[in-house]
Amino acid sequence: MIDIKFLRENPDAVKENIKKKFQDDKLPLVDQVIELDTKRRAVQAEGDDLKANRNKLSKQIGALMAQGKKEEAEEVKAQVAADGEKLAQLDNEQKELEEQILKIMMTIPNIIDPSVPIGKNDTENVEVTKYGDPVVPDFEIPYHTEIMERFNGIDLDSARKVAGNGFYYLQGDIARLHSAVISYARDFMINRGFTYCVPPFMIRSNVVTGVMSFAEMDAMMYKIEGEDLYLIGTSEHSMIGKFIDTIIPEEELPKTLTSYSPCFRKEKGAHGIEERGVYRIHQFEKQEMIVVCKPEDSAMWFDKLWQNTVDLFRSMDIPVRTLECCSGDLADLKVKSFDVEAWSPRQKKYFEVGSCSNLGDAQARRLKIRVNGKDGKYFAHTLNNTVVAPPRMLIAFLENNLRADGSVAIPEVLRPYMGGMTEIK
């Protein structure tokens, strides 16, 4: 969410930004919200005057009552009552206007970074850098579930019976590998100075609306029946929510946290969960990183964050590349975003395994996350990035470490987490 003051003073910049995101249908909203805002301020001014008057008269009544001048007090009471209806009406009007303004402001996209490439949708995302050689071996790489099944590592049939499509049982060495990756990723981030955190896996609706847009909420979040609780779609939600309504002393920044959680997603819309296997599912586990920092530091942190994911994958010898989200593919709350993609020797292309985002002050404004600085208070900047989401990373892992004889090599760094195993066979 952008600052309405900024919108008021720079309507053209906001419109230009909307155009860059190819959301021209939202253009009229800018003038609309300015008009509503002007009205709101007028209504507030009028209401405030009436309240000032009421406060003054109420004080007089108090004084008169104290002196025992009952009749005079009654007279003044009548005066206050006269404005009562008008005041109630103005209050209502103001509230209504504020709601309308907020609703629109929530849909106006955040101002994107000047470096973001302009493009309509994900087909126009831009490759930034490749890391490692995308090797295609001379033997055939089977579909990832097939590799898993060879080791009796997955049971999708039972999962479908128990929970439906989009769930899985991981078993044996594959399940162990899954946990090993999470543990390794956790320690990897701890070694880079991040603080490990296990957050709540459910959050209240006010946190949900603070961290994501309505569209995302509808497509992603599972609601707990009869409670004001949602299952988190990523630990980013509870980790950013941790700072709701706080004023952080400037010297405590940056907050650099790495969190573990299961993630629950409806995956409603575009691709659904038709895809076979564990690529797109309703439940997965993820190691995440988030940063809360000063505005001037967020660009620097953005680069550090995606670099962490690249380094993690490279330490397991998986080729990756970074892909920059173009303007049209960028979620409304985001200033800039990179996907980290891993190489799939089977598909002979890269596929998404992580997403790194700089939200600027958009989440902070919604959640009231402020910093107490030398020159006053300001909204913090927030960022988040996937360290690793194992089901998806297992695909990359198995495909890239599969040998011609059907065994899977365990890279050096993971062995301590696998009880010393050097391969799965």
Next chain:
RNA sequence: GCAGACGUAUCGAAGCGGUCAUAACGGGGCGCACUCGAAAUGCGUUUGCCCUCCGGGGCACGAGGGUUCGAAUCCCUCCGUCUGCGCCA
């Protein structure tokens, strides 16, 4: 889950229908004075948001409603904390 108590600034806490909200009183922090320096002492300072014709004005006592001319104070709902009982990994 049941019952009771509670939620006021940075912390403890007073106020329980108007004279109490930049909030009493106390602690802490910061600044100044005294001092060679420190301690002690003294003085000062220490919430956020909205509007503004920059004179001011409004809002906020966990959150949201209600009663009232007027609510921190009375009533209702919700959230949270504590204590006891119950239940549970």
